[in-house]
Amino acid sequence: MTKGVQNVSQVQIKVDNLNLWYGEKQALKNISMQIPKNSVTALIGPSGCGKSTFLRCLNRMNDLVKNCRIEGKISIEEKDIYGPDVDVVDLRKKVGMVFQKPNPFPMSIFDNVAYGPRIHGADRKDLDSIVEQALRSAAIWEETSDRLKSPALSLSGGQQQRLCIARTLAVKPRTILFDEPTSALDPISTARIEDLIMDLKKDYTIVIVTHNMQQAARISDYTGFFLMGKLIEFGQTRQIFQNPQEQSTEDYITGRFG
Amino acid sequence: MAREQYVKQLDLLRESIFSLGEIVELAFKDSMVAVIDLDVELAAKTLALEAEVNNLEEEIESSIFDILALQQPMASDLRLVVSALKITADLRRILGLSMNIAKIPGKIEGKHIKPLVDTKKMSDIATYMLENSLQAFKTQDVELARVAASRDEEVDMLFYAVWVELIEMMAKDTSIISKATYLLFLIRYIERIADHCCNICESVIYLATAEKIKLN
Amino acid sequence: MGLSSKTSEKIAFSLLILATLIVAGFVLIILGYIILNGYGAINLEFITQMPNRMMTEGGIYPAIVGTIYLIIGSMSVALPIGVMAAIYLNEYAGESRTTWLIEMAINNLAGTPSVVFGLFGLALFVKYFGFGPSILSASLTLALLILPVIIRSTEEALITVPKEYRESSLALGVSKWQTIRHVVLPAAIPGIITGSVLSIGRVAGETAPILFTGAAYFLPRLPDSVYSQFMALPYHLFVLATAGTNIAKTRPIQYGTALVLLIIVLSLNLVAVLIRRHYRNKLKI
Numbered sequence: 001m002t003k004g005v006q007n008v009s010q011v012q013i014k015v016d017n018l019n020l021w022y023g024e025k026q027a028l029k030n031i032s033m034q035i036p037k038n039s040v041t042a043l044i045g046p047s048g049c050g051k052s053t054f055l056r057c058l059n060r061m062n063d064l065v066k067n068c069r070i071e072g073k074i075s076i077e078e079k080d081i082y083g084p085d086v087d088v089v090d091l092r093k094k095v096g097m098v099f100q101k102p103n104p105f106p107m108s109i110f111d112n113v114a115y116g117p118r119i120h121g122a123d124r125k126d127l128d129s130i131v132e133q134a135l136r137s138a139a140i141w142e143e144t145s146d147r148l149k150s151p152a153l154s155l156s157g158g159q160q161q162r163l164c165i166a167r168t169l170a171v172k173p174r175t176i177l178f179d180e181p182t183s184a185l186d187p188i189s190t191a192r193i194e195d196l197i198m199d200l201k202k203d204y205t206i207v208i209v210t211h212n213m214q215q216a217a218r219i220s221d222y223t224g225f226f227l228m229g230k231l232i233e234f235g236q237t238r239q240i241f242q243n244p245q246e247q248s249t250e251d252y253i254t255g256r257f258g
Numbered sequence: 259m260a261r262e263q264y265v266k267q268l269d270l271l272r273e274s275i276f277s278l279g280e281i282v283e284l285a286f287k288d289s290m291v292a293v294i295d296l297d298v299e300l301a302a303k304t305l306a307l308e309a310e311v312n313n314l315e316e317e318i319e320s321s322i323f324d325i326l327a328l329q330q331p332m333a334s335d336l337r338l339v340v341s342a343l344k345i346t347a348d349l350r351r352i353l354g355l356s357m358n359i360a361k362i363p364g365k366i367e368g369k370h371i372k373p374l375v376d377t378k379k380m381s382d383i384a385t386y387m388l389e390n391s392l393q394a395f396k397t398q399d400v401e402l403a404r405v406a407a408s409r410d411e412e413v414d415m416l417f418y419a420v421w422v423e424l425i426e427m428m429a430k431d432t433s434i435i436s437k438a439t440y441l442l443f444l445i446r447y448i449e450r451i452a453d454h455c456c457n458i459c460e461s462v463i464y465l466a467t468a469e470k471i472k473l474n
Numbered sequence: 475m476g477l478s479s480k481t482s483e484k485i486a487f488s489l490l491i492l493a494t495l496i497v498a499g500f501v502l503i504i505l506g507y508i509i510l511n512g513y514g515a516i517n518l519e520f521i522t523q524m525p526n527r528m529m530t531e532g533g534i535y536p537a538i539v540g541t542i543y544l545i546i547g548s549m550s551v552a553l554p555i556g557v558m559a560a561i562y563l564n565e566y567a568g569e570s571r572t573t574w575l576i577e578m579a580i581n582n583l584a585g586t587p588s589v590v591f592g593l594f595g596l597a598l599f600v601k602y603f604g605f606g607p608s609i610l611s612a613s614l615t616l617a618l619l620i621l622p623v624i625i626r627s628t629e630e631a632l633i634t635v636p637k638e639y640r641e642s643s644l645a646l647g648v649s650k651w652q653t654i655r656h657v658v659l660p661a662a663i664p665g666i667i668t669g670s671v672l673s674i675g676r677v678a679g680e681t682a683p684i685l686f687t688g689a690a691y692f693l694p695r696l697p698d699s700v701y702s703q704f705m706a707l708p709y710h711l712f713v714l715a716t717a718g719t720n721i722a723k724t725r726p727i728q729y730g731t732a733l734v735l736l737i738i739v740l741s742l743n744l745v746a747v748l749i750r751r752h753y754r755n756k757l758k759i
Contacts, residue, residue, distance in 0.1 A: 059645060066568070093647030103638035105657055116646040119656065164642065171646050191260035198263055217328040218264070241327040 012037040012175060012205040013058060018072035020053060022065065027053050029229045031072070035222070040197060040206045042216035042237065045226035046257065051209045054226065055177050058207065059095040060088050076175060093120065096173035100180040102160035104152035104167070109135075109144050112152045112163055116171035130170055137203075138166035139196050158189025165196065176200065178208040182215065194219045213253060217241050225249045264329050268338060271325065274318045275342055275349075279392040281311055282349045282356070286388060286451060289360035290381040293444060294374050296363045304360040311353050318346050337468060341461040345395065348454040348461070352388065355447045355454075362440050370441070371427065371434045377441070380416045380448045383409050387455035394459060398466045403459035407473040413452040420445050508732050515730025524694040534731050536696055540609070540689070540704035541678055541738065543697065547613025548620060548677050553670060555617075556624030563625070564632040565654055584622035589682040591619045596686035610700040612688040619683055620673035627669020631662035664750045671746035675739050681708045691717075707735040 013035035020028035028050050035041045043051040053062065060081065062068045074081050081091055093116075104112045113131040114122075122130060131148070135141040140162040144155070152163055161181060168176060178197065182190040197206060198219050210216050216223050217237060224234040225246075233240060233249045244250045251257045285307045292301035322343050325331055331339050390406035393399070424438050424445075456473045464470055523533030567573040595615025605611040635658050643653040681689075689709040697704045714728045715721065 061641065061645065064641075064644070089647050089649050091647075092645055097642075097645035099638060099642060099645075101638060103636065103642050105639060105643070106661055115643075115656070116648065119646075119648050119652050167642075168646065188260065195260060195262050214330050217330070218261075238324050238328060242323055 010037040011035065012077065013207070014073075014075045014078075016073040016075075018054070018057065018070070018074060020050075020057065020062070020071075021067075021069045023067040027229050028057070031231045033224060033231060033234050035205065035207060037205050038201055038203075039221040040201050040208060040219055041222040041224065042220035043207065043209045043224045043226060044211070044213055044216045044252075045232075046252070047211065049226040050229040051224075051226045052179055054231075055179055055207060055209045058175070058177055059092050059097050061097065063088060093171050094173050095175045095177060096168035096171060097177040097179065098161070098164055098168055098181050101184050102157050102164055104155070104160050104163050106151070106153060108149050109152050109155070109163060110148040113166050113170045115167065120171065131166075134166040134170035135163075137169050137200070138162045139192065139199070140166060156189070158185050158192060161185060161189070161193060162196065165193075165200075169200075173204070175205045175207070178206065178210075180209055180211060183211065190215075225252060227252070264325075267321065267325055267329065268331075268335060271318065271321055271339070271342055274314060274321070275345055276392070276396060278311065278314050278318065278346065278349050279388075279395070281307055281314070282353045283385075283388055283392065285311070285353055285356040285360075286381075287385060289356040290378075290385070290448075293359050293362050294378060296366060296370070298363050301360040301363040305357060308353065308357055311350070315346060315350055318342065322346075334465075337465045341395075341465040344461045345458050348457045352451050352454045355451050359444060359447050362444060366437055366440055371437045374441075376416050376420045376423075377445055377448070380413050380420070380445060380452075383413050383416075384448050384452045384455065387413075387452055387459075391455045391458040391462065394462045395465070398462065400463050400466050403462040403466075404473075407456045407459040410452050410456050410473070413449055417445050417449040505736075508729060508736060511726070512729035512731075512733030515726040516733060520727075520730055521734065525692070532694075534705075534707070534710060534727070534734065536693060537705040537707045537710040537731070538734060538738070539696055540706040541708075541735070543609050543704060544613055544616060544684065544706060545674055545677050545742070547609055547700070548616035549670065549674065551614060552617035552620050552624055552673065556621050557628050557666060559621075560625045560628035560632060561654060561659075564629050565650070565658070580622045580625055583618075584626065587682075588619060588680050589685075591615055592683040592686040594618070595683060600687055606701060607686075607688040607690075607703050608701045609688060609697055609704050612684040612704070612706075613700075615683045615687045616677045616680065619680065620676055623673050623676070624666075624669050627672065628662070628666050631665025631669070632658060634665060635661045660753075664753045667746050667750045667753070671743050674742050674746075678735065678739050678742070679708055681712050684709060707731055707738070711735065 011034045013033075015031055015033050015035075018028055018031040019026065031054060043055065045051050056062045057070065057074060058076070058081075062070070070082065076091075076095060080086070081095075105115060107115070110131055113134050114127050117127060117130050132141065132145075135144055140159060143159060144163070152160065155163060161184075165176075165181075181197075182193050185193065194215065197208065200206060201221075208216075208220065220237045222235065223237045223240040225232045225240065225244075225248075227248055233244060233246045235245075240249065241253060244253060248257075285304055288300055288304040291297065292304055322339055325339055329335075387406045387409050390402055394403035394406060421442065424442055428435050428438050460471060460473050463473075520533045521538060522535050524535060525532040563573065563576065567576075592615065595611055595618070599605045599611035599614050600607055603611075605614075639657050639661060640653055643657045644650065648656070684706055688703050689706050690703040691713055693703060693705050711728060711731045714724045714731065
């Protein structure tokens with residue numbers, strides 16, 4: 001059964017009966033959901049509930065994990081991403097990912113952003129404008145425009161994370177996955193990233209895993225609550241946080257969990 | 259500026275309270291004109307405002323719940339949201355009382371039993387209190403809130419004066435009891451409206467200074 | 475009754491200091507001894523002339539050149555193979571029984587005495603492939619000797635490249651090989667260089683492997699091809715010190731040779747340190 005969010009105008013990601021095992025251990029159980037286009041969808045739940053594992057199914061990062069077995073179907077833009085004709089490398093161009101720890105490459109700010117486009121064969125003369133546009137979209141152009149050649153690691157943590165977002169944007173994905181993108185950042189940097197994410201949904205579909213419930217409440221349009229590998233509840237964020245339908249959701253959101 | 263959307267949400271909440279205030283103010287003023295002139299048409303027009311207020315009130319409440327549930331407002335933001343909730347309730351009561359006032363013209367046949375001089379004075383003061391408590395909310399002007407609330411005493415004094423006068427008139431001439439009772443209700447409504455204005459002033463002072471005080 | 479924690483702290487600290495002083499002391503003594511005894515022998519002639527009069531006079535020029543040839547020859551074989559093998563083992567092979575066996579073999583190879591490498595080189599390169607005693611045979615033998623060191627240190631360097639770099643590159647739709655080439659290898663270069671430096675020291679200093687594969691006892695001319703025999707500093711030193719016609723007379727030449735060898739190794743180390751620092755600066759802040 002697909003939970004919550006029905007009658008969505010446009011579905012970007014459609015998940016049907018997804019099951020995932022790490023060896024013998026089942027980490028995801030019968031997940032079905034439809035993630036609407038141009039929205040922010042937050043996935044919340046206690047540690048080990050499977051939310052990050054689920055996120056990593058969406059760009060097939062779990063392929064890198066040994067003994068990981070997947071059943072079920074995930075379609076992004078109506079294309080089965082686990083289908084036989086799918087090029088994983090190509091999929092990851094369309095489904096970008098930003099990680100928990102800001103992790104710019106040990107190169108200059110410019111090269112970090114230009115890294116993806118360069119490898120994907122962007123014209124050398126277009127690189128300047130691609131980089132500028134990505135940095136602008138990630139709201140970090142003002143801070144970096146005069147020092148594009150300096151090492152990315154000289155930036156502050158929050159700036160590094162926005163640079164990583166710019167690096168992802170430069171590849172021009174249509175969906176962006178965020179895996180706890182602010183858990184290593186201070187509150188001010190966090191607020192800036194949150195603003196940025198809300199801003200980005202104009203052009204991208206965003207799925208964010210966060211262990212910070214308040215963050216999910218603040219920035220998302222839809223929220224999914226995971227518990228022990230199951231999607232317990234999925235629906236509009238305001239509904240989940242004001243009137244959840246499941247007792248375990250209520251317990252988690254009100255901090256009475258456990 | 260961080261948290262742009264949230265800041266916008268708070269601004270929007272403030273704006274909605276302003277518009278609610280304007281409609282309620284209009285409803286009270288028109289209901290008073292209607293009752294003094296016994297203008298049934300204006301009274302009907304005034305009564306029609308209730309639906310609009312109901313919609314706006316619902317919007318404000320749901321946006322307050324959204325902000326509380328989703329944005330975790332703190333400090334002055336928290337006071338704004340709490341004050342907004344209380345002010346909305348007060349405005350809603352003032353509107354309710356104005357609706358009661360606007361129903362009176364339809365029930366009184368012929369003329370009033372006396373010229374409504376002191377009642378008019380009461381309503382002028384209450385109008386002043388309402389206008390200025392809302393103005394104080396807009397500008398977070400604590401002094402203005404105190405001044406506006408201080409006029410409540412005059413309203414109370416006029417209320418007792420008119421009350422006694424009406425009782426005396428009824429004792430002399432029992433045929434006017436029906437009409438006089440409506441006027442008793444009327445002054446009671448106005449007196450209550452002034453009290454709600456005091457509550458709004460209290461909320462404004464709490465919003466601006468975090469002090470909880472009683473003004474009436 | 476045990477010692478108070480303060481006392482045991484003091485004792486431990488003193489022992490550590492003592493150990494450090496002993497090590498540093500020996501290094502200084504060896505260096506000082508060689509420098510004091512050797513610097514008198516060194517002059518322009520010594521490093522540019524052929525040895526003559528049964529090595530009791532003249533310079534060590536061919537031995538210097540031979541050692542440098544060995545370094546270049548063995549590194550140009552061992553470095554690419556070692557780095558590629560390490561990349562395969564660390565990035566592609568995964569954890570299987572075969573990988574485990576290969577890793578074990580590499581570890582054992584690293585522990586094999588160098589004289590065994592020498593004999594192996596003699597059998598394989600000199601005899602079986604027919605390269606004869608030559609720079610080629612000796613370089614290949616030395617390459618085998620340092621291969622495990624290079625593989626090990628490259629693997630170590632690759633492991634220390636944060637997994638986040640790989641993940642975020644892959645997440646950008648970059649293939650695995652491109653990720654290794656553009657992100658992982660550049661970040662691992664300082665570590666790889668460190669490993670190579672250790673190997674260069676060994677190549678320059680080993681005697682046993684070249685003994686059987688091409689080093690000449692006395693050869694007062696420069697090698698003219700990779701198939702030529704050659705002289706090398708460590709073997710030359712060994713010969714002077716043990717088999718020379720007049721050991722006492724050649725003593726200053728012995729110390730001079732040792733000093734030159736030391737200078738070559740140390741300056742190569744210095745170059746490596748500089749290269750590493752250059753990359754570090756480029757990569758980090």
